[in-house]
Amino acid sequence: MAAPPTAARSRAGRPSARRRPALAALAVALTAVLTAVLAAVLPAPAHAEPRPTVAQLKKELAALQKDSDRLITDYYGSRIAHQKAEQAEKAARERLAAAQEVFDRHSTELRALAVAHYTGAEPNQATLLASGGDPGALLNRLALVQHLVALQDAKLKGFAAVRDERQRAQEEATARAGELGRTLGELEKRKDKAEKQIERVKDKIDQLYRAPGLRPDGTFVPQLPQGPDNITPRMALVKQLVRERFEVPFGIGCYRAIQDGGEHPLGRACDFMLSRGGAMPSPAERARGDRIAAWAIKNARRLGIMYIIYRQRIWHVRTGAWRVMTDRGGTTANHYDHPHISVY
Template identity: 65%
Template sequence: MAVAAPGDRWRALLRVVLAVGLAVILAMALPVTGGHAKPKPSPKQLRKELSELQKNSDKLIAEYYSSRHELQKVEKAEKAARERLRVAQADFERESAQLRLMAAEQYISGGHGAIPAMFGEIDLNGLALVEALTAEQGARLRGFTEVRDRHQRARTEAKTRADELSDRVEELADQKKAAEKVIDKMKDRIDRLYPTPGVRRPDGSWVPQLPSGPDNITPRMRLVKTLIAERFGVPYGIGCYRAIQDGGEHPLGRACDFMLSRGGAMPSAAEARRGDEISAWAIKNARRLGIMYIIYKQRIWHVGTGAWRGMSNRGGTTANHYDHPHISVY
């Protein structure tokens, strides 16, 4: 048997080392899941999640309504407490004026004791005035004491009710936010129950579709329009197909404008927020729904860029897309 030369042995050993090294590198590169992406949730899973969210939502909404009812009772009690304080304040000021007048008359008529010394700044709650006037005005002093105590109780009650009202308002706001979060999650699950129409290529892009139906838009655009209309309302209307060949997607049935005002007017603050919410939702769901780009507030967001980019001034509220988000699909 021939003996391998030293050089051959080293080359064979090097090949083994390289093979082992390559195997280790490949093993490290593969994900723990065996290289398979996490599967998308099935409609059955989505419906199960939606059912759980529905139960949680019903519970939160029930608590919210109960708290609203309690808040109404607290508001009524707080209003009554403020009214009692108003009456008690008026009584207190009237009785205080009467006591000052009595003290002044006592001093002018030559009264003695603590009254002359206190005349410059009379302490209505102090015992000195009470002792000085008890002999002649006991009944009025007792009445003033009752008014003073009633006034103090009214002030304390009003503050307590105001604090309780503040706490209830904060608690209700927290409950409302919690319920809104659950409702938003439910909306997301409902969105995902609708499969996006059309064929998606391996690189993530979408095969174009032909428009159909009386609205002359593609099935993919129709789904986006439907989801936005159901989720956000869009009270000023949605405009999609138009025959004018302007180089955009409207004549192709692949674009819709979600109006926030009428007649080219700037939208209200609330409607502008609606536009922000529609745009944010479209960005979040762009890849799943085949959305190509969004234009809003003289800016454009294109799938794959991840950021808004400013656009040139086209000369008007509508032309600059301040009164509507524009959404185009593939």
Template identity: 35%
Template sequence: MHVETPASTGRRSGRRAALALVAIATALPLLGTATPSAGAAAPAAAPFDPGDAAKFAKLNKQIEQLEKELGGDLAKLKDAQYAAKKAHLKSRVLEKDLIEARDVVARFAATKYMMNGEDPTVTFLSSANPSELLSNASLVSHLAQNQATKVEQIQKLVNDQVQAKKQAEAKMAEVKKEIQDLRSRKTKIQSLVKRYKPESPSTGMGGVTPRMLKTKNTLDLEFGPFPTIGCVRSTGDPQDHGTGHACDFMVTTGGVMAGGSARTQGDQVAEYAISHAGALGIKYVIWRQRIYDMRSPGWRMMENRGGNTANHYDHVHISVF
């Protein structure tokens, strides 16, 4: 028959408290452990609405409609749309982290309230077996020393969420501005589009349209040879490539950023395409993370897509009407 002694009871309660303390210590590094008073509510951390999903969906529909009216793929507008979506997703992730942080702080506050306002770590120390006190006291000391850091962490999370919300709103505003700009130029753009009779996808020419084939052959004759010219594809985000209205004129291989003679070749191709856009029916040119759209002339920087090929540093992309 086992008889409970004060020492064994103390050891058991000490072990239970130690486990509870370790659980709290595991949860706290991401949070800040502001010490709420007994019965106090958890720190307010209301989630943000990063960009309003309904408004975002509405803008996407407007983009689709404009593409039908203004000659197809609006890469310049799609780039602004990409930036808004990226900012929106970042804000959503931070919002989720903030909600989780709030929940853990609320549980900590509830635990303290149920213990009549006493700090669980203090209660543990007072009931722990003296032989276990040193190691457990060290753990509590570690928590106390890192208190300021934890408070800074949760504050940074709140600040990051505020900034992400502002960035998402700013990117949404850029999309709206691009849409307004295109609409203000709608008559001129439609007049430009009317100059070029729509062409059907072809067979026997690799799937490119006759206009794209003419542009490809002209540029190859003027500035070739190129390491390769890629036109029709359906993988990734094909856009005009999928309908045979675009080709990529590679000036390097293996994703290497163009420099020296390769960059000169790319510059010449881009400049020629822009200056002869009217004769060739060119819609837009992308080169070195910049886009020049004939429907809204002028070079404009694009979002960073994360690589030389994705950012068009190794090839010139040309789309035709």
């Protein structure tokens, strides 16, 4: 009796028992080949670099500090060499000036002698011999001529010596000026290298600190003011780091009780002063303020800095850009004499 059509189709669609192992082996081989092809074509998955530990950072800091100390030593050595070159160049210029003065005096005297010869104002031997007269007077005249010739010869020799001394002084002054330029250039290179290395050391020190109260999602736990400064731990950390790195010789003002809608009464803001009495800061202090603001921007997310105000502009961590503020009517009110830093 023939099998039902559906059963026949079912048996035809399934591999026989003998064919199943062969098909399975083929599938494994195809999978292996496909895996190899994909591995060759697709890039390897990126792995995040492990965050350096505090111990590793401290070890790197120690090495950087040692290197920077060596650079500072070299810098001071270059300063001493530069100062010696300055002194040598100054001495050479002084010798040149003295030689030039003698040279000019001798040149004047020789020109006077030449004029006397040319105009006949000075006696010569032929004139004296042809003049006749008393033999004693003639001998006296000859002695005078010999004396004048000897004097002229001495002046010529002296002039040659002065001329040679002037030339030597000129060459030495030129050489010393070149040496001075070279030592100055080397000094600036060493200073620049040392300053960059010191900045690297400071950056590594900053990286050892994290703002307290940072949540895993990047937000910050609210904090209460504490301590004699009446500022939060987060603000205290920023204040400490700015003071250690930039010194801020005109003082730091943080908590104040006046409720002005800002963070000062909440202990979450500090002003880093660049002058006193509302005066405009000097160019050097303005540059210090620029460096403080740049540092705060660079470390904002890690230290919980919310915004910075400086020179009638405000930078907020949400926008990551400066914008101009309205005129508040004064140097201090417009923050020209201090950067203001607020934290979360």
